[in-house]
Amino acid sequence: MTIGTVVGEIYSTINHPFYEARKLLVVDKRVPGGRATGDYIIAVDSVGAGVGEVVLVLDEGNGARQVLQSSDGPVRSVVVGIVDQIEIA
């Protein structure tokens, strides 16, 4: 999983049926210390995250389908948590 900051949403009318009525978030990836890496990912929301929040993103197909309760959805990236705090020892 990776840590990122939600920076926006994607709106789409024509899409694969699996993505009907699913919220897509644009997440800027970041290192745990806080710096953005410059990469981003589009992930399906499963926790009700919004813009500005630091989130945990899963980028693996089987886990993503498990979270979204689908056996054959073409999905790999899901927001699975909202981060309160990061501590680095």
Place this chain on the structure above:
Amino acid sequence: MLLGRVIGLVVPCVAYEGLQATPMLIVQPLDRSGKPKGRTIVAADATRMAGPGEMVYYEGGREAALALDPWFVPVDHAIVGIVDRVHLPGRGGTS
């Protein structure tokens, strides 16, 4: 998933079984503000409605094949949606 811009199409004369009727589009990957980033890819169009000039989002890896029917086909990127709007509050959105 990542954003991309359809910049062309590929018409194969021979395609693997199951892919004959699948549109293949040339996609330029974009950063989240809509600027081109990286090399172009060829993606199967699971929406069957994307065309040159449109901004799309695509999935990569094994999941790409799951977007297609039949799904047991050799593809590594598939377009799964056409973008109406990217809403980036505070940074100005792209369309």
